[in-house]
Amino acid sequence: MPLDRKDLLDLDDFSSDEIMLLLETTSAMAEILSRPIRRVPTLRGKTIVNMFYEASTRTRSSFELAAKNLSADLVNVSASQSSVDKGESLIDTMRTLQALGADMIVMRHWEAGAPYLAASWLDAAIINAGDGWHAHPSQALLDLFTVQERIGTIAGLKIVIAGDILHSRVARSNLWGFGKLGAQVVLCGPPTLLPRGLAEIAETESRITISYDLDEAIVDADVVMMLRLQRERMASGLLPSTREYCARFGLSRERMRRARPHALIMHPGPMNQGVEITPELAYSEQAVIEEQVTNGVAVRMAIFYLLASTPERLA
Amino acid sequence: MKNNWLIKGARVLDPANNFDAVRDLFIKSGTIADIGEEFSHDNVPVIDAHGLVLAPGFVDLHCHLREPGFEYKETIATGTRAAVRGGFTTVCSMANTDPVVDTPATVEFILEQARAAAAARVYPLAAVTQGFGGTQLVEMAMLAEAGAVAFSDDGMPVADARIMRHALEYSLLVDKPIVNHCEDPALAQGGVMNEGLTSLRLGLRGMPAEAEETMVARDALLARRTGAHIHIAHVSTQGGVEIIRGAKQAGIRITAEVTPHHLTLSDALVAGRRQAGAGSSLAYDTHAKVKPPLRTQADIDALIEGLNDGTLDAIATDHAPHSTTDKLCEYSEAESGISCLETAFSQVHQLVQDGRVPLQTLVSKLTTEPARVFGLPRGTLAVGAAADITLLDLEAAWDVDPEKFASKGKNTPIAGWTLPGRVAMTFVDGKLVHTADGYEQRGAQ
Numbered sequence: 001m002p003l004d005r006k007d008l009l010d011l012d013d014f015s016s017d018e019i020m021l022l023l024e025t026t027s028a029m030a031e032i033l034s035r036p037i038r039r040v041p042t043l044r045g046k047t048i049v050n051m052f053y054e055a056s057t058r059t060r061s062s063f064e065l066a067a068k069n070l071s072a073d074l075v076n077v078s079a080s081q082s083s084v085d086k087g088e089s090l091i092d093t094m095r096t097l098q099a100l101g102a103d104m105i106v107m108r109h110w111e112a113g114a115p116y117l118a119a120s121w122l123d124a125a126i127i128n129a130g131d132g133w134h135a136h137p138s139q140a141l142l143d144l145f146t147v148q149e150r151i152g153t154i155a156g157l158k159i160v161i162a163g164d165i166l167h168s169r170v171a172r173s174n175l176w177g178f179g180k181l182g183a184q185v186v187l188c189g190p191p192t193l194l195p196r197g198l199a200e201i202a203e204t205e206s207r208i209t210i211s212y213d214l215d216e217a218i219v220d221a222d223v224v225m226m227l228r229l230q231r232e233r234m235a236s237g238l239l240p241s242t243r244e245y246c247a248r249f250g251l252s253r254e255r256m257r258r259a260r261p262h263a264l265i266m267h268p269g270p271m272n273q274g275v276e277i278t279p280e281l282a283y284s285e286q287a288v289i290e291e292q293v294t295n296g297v298a299v300r301m302a303i304f305y306l307l308a309s310t311p312e313r314l315a
Numbered sequence: 316m317k318n319n320w321l322i323k324g325a326r327v328l329d330p331a332n333n334f335d336a337v338r339d340l341f342i343k344s345g346t347i348a349d350i351g352e353e354f355s356h357d358n359v360p361v362i363d364a365h366g367l368v369l370a371p372g373f374v375d376l377h378c379h380l381r382e383p384g385f386e387y388k389e390t391i392a393t394g395t396r397a398a399v400r401g402g403f404t405t406v407c408s409m410a411n412t413d414p415v416v417d418t419p420a421t422v423e424f425i426l427e428q429a430r431a432a433a434a435a436r437v438y439p440l441a442a443v444t445q446g447f448g449g450t451q452l453v454e455m456a457m458l459a460e461a462g463a464v465a466f467s468d469d470g471m472p473v474a475d476a477r478i479m480r481h482a483l484e485y486s487l488l489v490d491k492p493i494v495n496h497c498e499d500p501a502l503a504q505g506g507v508m509n510e511g512l513t514s515l516r517l518g519l520r521g522m523p524a525e526a527e528e529t530m531v532a533r534d535a536l537l538a539r540r541t542g543a544h545i546h547i548a549h550v551s552t553q554g555g556v557e558i559i560r561g562a563k564q565a566g567i568r569i570t571a572e573v574t575p576h577h578l579t580l581s582d583a584l585v586a587g588r589r590q591a592g593a594g595s596s597l598a599y600d601t602h603a604k605v606k607p608p609l610r611t612q613a614d615i616d617a618l619i620e621g622l623n624d625g626t627l628d629a630i631a632t633d634h635a636p637h638s639t640t641d642k643l644c645e646y647s648e649a650e651s652g653i654s655c656l657e658t659a660f661s662q663v664h665q666l667v668q669d670g671r672v673p674l675q676t677l678v679s680k681l682t683t684e685p686a687r688v689f690g691l692p693r694g695t696l697a698v699g700a701a702a703d704i705t706l707l708d709l710e711a712a713w714d715v716d717p718e719k720f721a722s723k724g725k726n727t728p729i730a731g732w733t734l735p736g737r738v739a740m741t742f743v744d745g746k747l748v749h750t751a752d753g754y755e756q757r758g759a760q
Contacts, residue, residue, distance in 0.1 A: 012516065090645055111645045112518035113599030132647075134518025172518055196523070197515035 155182030163227030345745030372404025384413025636724020654724030
């Protein structure tokens, strides 16, 4: 079954079948990564551009390695080197990359929706590598894959996502991803970091609940995903101090005991150790944080592969 | 004789005089000379208006003509051409030009340009504070003498409550309204759409309803204190309607307007939801970006209720033309505003078709009511009044095609939509200034 889509912008309009297809393809890619020689010729002659308007180390490297494992040619462009500084419009920049021969463009942008604008003006595939607070679909897919690999299923699991939900594209994409595959998702954080509108979603979607109390939310959880807390949240009046945040929302051993015995600890990175998570937990056996990073390469290979072989592009 | 017409067989609808019947209307030398039955006058061109509604020309309290300073977005000539195509014979131009309208010379410039090139009547607003700086009051008396009909800092609302208090007090000198775009800058900070379910889904920074509501409440209290007239521009929230309703009941001199888009479109449009049959588009349509932002269905319902019960006095377009490049960019970077003069009537006529607003109410909110709010001698079909007239075909439907707009601003989120009710002809001072395609044969027989 092919994936009949031009772009990967978010998971919110994906069917569970489409998500499963991506996860199955990721398994096949993970198998390639386990070989002594990890390179296959699948995308030889294809050009992929990493267009990053916002700094990133792990996501950009992950897409880059994924492209190289599939033998595609990859060009890295970052905003500081591009014509953005000269006042060129986003559409113009992106169309130029397409004119240079890009078949697919991996795009990170600080503004929500920027990849949608690009997608509507380009024939090249646009892969959203994070747009503002909105979406980070490849991260959600690698999270789903990691849980599926470890636990064997996603349906029926209790997933707690804790921390700064308001500013998190990871939380938003995971909300749709885990929800569509039948998990119960608890979004937990201080009231100032839970966006307005969440209560409305929770009212209509029985699989989604909201909590201000991590001790209560974490009970019998199968997965605990901690989000990074930016220091600027204190200065902007959303939180009084990291001390109080840690006391209520930091993940500690005592808190983790309330979850299921083999519950997974996840973090999209980069971590603030000592704030949202203690170092001992981050490197504990329950933590799958490095596995998430490893799986990220396989997931991005699957994304490239499926978008390159849509019915339209094979025709 | 110039500007003589006999308009025959129209349903004459004049809320100012509580009149609604099929009649003939005789225009002599640009004024309404007589309204009666089965007129005939020799040597006077006749317009067959059977099946059409004849209403006073619409009065818009809030539109952006962009001249001087932003002529690439709109000029007084193109903006007033758009106005008459939309049935508006009187438009009040906002003060956020470059330079802002804070000197009598700029008021005079606008009036001079209007005399030279405008298709509709233009009444300028002036700023409240010099350069929209929010600190020093403008010369209200001299500006009023030059022709300013009201005072507003538009999208830069007077944030300092003390300055607003003094502006209201000082306005008693000229007895003209202070118009405020109510949006608390701290609460709205960085917001690019309504805060709620859709902003959560799209990951865009939201502007809470309270940014509007708290400032409406503040202004109502300051108007009570001073006895001055506060006019609330483009109310968009349920809470705003409730506060204004309460303030009116308390006898405060407060009036308010609402736009066609806030009455008919919700923030779901930003997520790419479209009218059935008009196709769908991707999310983050910058054409749906406007200030105040499109709100929720509950807000729409409250606005319609407020329109019907008199809480909201007028429908004003907030016509905000922008160039293509102003909108062809990332959502957060895009300019706010909708080019609205040419679609306004049909958008709100949808509410009549849906049985939510009576036609008489709708026409009064476009004519006599706005004229009353700013004290303009317009919006009436009284014998002896200037013949500012709009002929409406309520049975016709049409497709919105921005490329056909007279406005330079093609920025509308409802391109391709089919709207009910058409402006067929428009007269200003008895001069036929607009005839829609397909209505030519009704004229000059």
